[in-house]
Amino acid sequence: MTVLITGGAGYIGSITTRLIRSTGRAVVVLDTLENGHKAAVGDAPFVQGDIADSQLVEQVCKEHGVDEVVHFAAYKAVGESMENPSKYFQNNVTGSQKLFEALQKCGVNRVVFSSTAAVYGTPTRVPVRESDTLNCESVYAETKLMIEKTLGWYSKVSSMKSVVLRYFNAAGATEDSTLGEDWRHSQNLIPHVMKATLGHAPTLKVFGDDFPTPDGTGVRDYIHVEDLARAHIAALDYLKASGESITCNVGTGFGTSVMQIIEATERVTGKKVPFEIVGRRAGDPAECYADASLIHHTFGWSPEKSLEDIIASAYAWHSSHPLGHDS
Numbered sequence: 658m659t660v661l662i663t664g665g666a667g668y669i670g671s672i673t674t675r676l677i678r679s680t681g682r683a684v685v686v687l688d689t690l691e692n693g694h695k696a697a698v699g700d701a702p703f704v705q706g707d708i709a710d711s712q713l714v715e716q717v718c719k720e721h722g723v724d725e726v727v728h729f730a731a732y733k734a735v736g737e738s739m740e741n742p743s744k745y746f747q748n749n750v751t752g753s754q755k756l757f758e759a760l761q762k763c764g765v766n767r768v769v770f771s772s773t774a775a776v777y778g779t780p781t782r783v784p785v786r787e788s789d790t791l792n793c794e795s796v797y798a799e800t801k802l803m804i805e806k807t808l809g810w811y812s813k814v815s816s817m818k819s820v821v822l823r824y825f826n827a828a829g830a831t832e833d834s835t836l837g838e839d840w841r842h843s844q845n846l847i848p849h850v851m852k853a854t855l856g857h858a859p860t861l862k863v864f865g866d867d868f869p870t871p872d873g874t875g876v877r878d879y880i881h882v883e884d885l886a887r888a889h890i891a892a893l894d895y896l897k898a899s900g901e902s903i904t905c906n907v908g909t910g911f912g913t914s915v916m917q918i919i920e921a922t923e924r925v926t927g928k929k930v931p932f933e934i935v936g937r938r939a940g941d942p943a944e945c946y947a948d949a950s951l952i953h954h955t956f957g958w959s960p961e962k963s964l965e966d967i968i969a970s971a972y973a974w975h976s977s978h979p980l981g982h983d984s
């Protein structure tokens with residue numbers, strides 16, 4: 658029994674790969690390494706290649722006895738997806754379609770898929786629930802929703818069952834500071850806070866301080882990447898035991914503002930975070946945080962790490978790895 662982990666050399670994938678292996682499951686990682694790092698995979702079985710290469714996927718499934726999949730592989734830059742939509746439809750949607758076809762040929766029927774809170778767009782209410790209106794505001798989000806729908810249909814008409822995990826804002830690094838995010842390739846807030854705090858950027862740009870939130874800055878749900886990784890194990894266990902498809906938010910259930918992140922960083926690191934307020938970015942919702950009750954009740958999963966844990970782990974990782982895994 659082996660878990661195929663697509664995109665397992667990336668930020669969330671590598672941390673999840675390590676955790677899955679620690680539970681005694683065998684894994685094989687498939688990644689192009691376009692945005693991932695071989696070093697992040699460690700000594701896990703690894704195949705360099707594309708999810709769209711059906712022949713390769715079939716070969717990997719047969720050789721490694723794959724019976725379940727965690728599917729991270731995708732492009733994830735919202736801005737780039739608006740400038741180059743076909744790159745995103747091709748890699749994320751067509752690539753996933755090819756992957757699912759190959760899995761079906763090999764009789765692999767359990768898939769855990771990385772979706773995103775971006776499918777809600779500007780939520781109609783917070784905390785946002787899985788059944789709330791979906792309103793993609795980027796090509797990136799739309800590609801994720803298209804894959805969710807594809808899996809939904811497979812679940813209805815075939816024996817392929819899936820857990821769709823809608824991640825909120827993944828953040829932080831492993832406790833031992835060996836795996837984390839690369840601020841050169843990330844558009845997420847915390848790597849940019851760390852870059853400014855450590856003096857690798859003149860200031861942190863805060864996009865808008867006039868939102869209808871308590872301090873005027875945008876509010877999001879930051880989930881520690883190790884808590885997020887645990888949710889995948891819970892999802893694999895659930896799928897194996899129940900055989901039922903489900904879509905779950907993965908967040909803490911709490912909103913944290915940009916200003917609160919800055920304050921927490923100053924508290925945890927003892928350093929000033931140089932920042933400047935600039936205009937809002939188009940399409941940025943004021944608030945987006947999860948109602949995480951479904952995943953809690955269904956999988957028994959809850960986050961264990963605090964905002965301080967996120968900041969401390971990110972600070973330790975970025976201090977020692979200013980060039981990510983190239984450091």
Ligand SMILES: NC(=O)c1ccc[n+]([C@@H]2O[C@H](COP(=O)([O-])OP(=O)(O)OC[C@H]3O[C@@H](n4cnc5c(N)ncnc54)[C@H](O)[C@@H]3O)[C@@H](O)[C@H]2O)c1
Nearest residue numbers: 664667668669688689691692693707708730731771773827
């Ligand atoms: N980081 C977040 O906060 C966040 C939030 C919501 C959803 N997600 C989703 O989670 C997943 C993992 O995100 P991440 O932050 O680890 O991203 P990442 O870019 O670090 O990892 C993605 C990995 O997929 C690989 N890849 C891309 N296309 C591939 C293909 N066609 N075949 C094989 N490998 C391919 C890349 O080389 C990379 O290693 C993505 O699907 C992303 O959309 C991330």
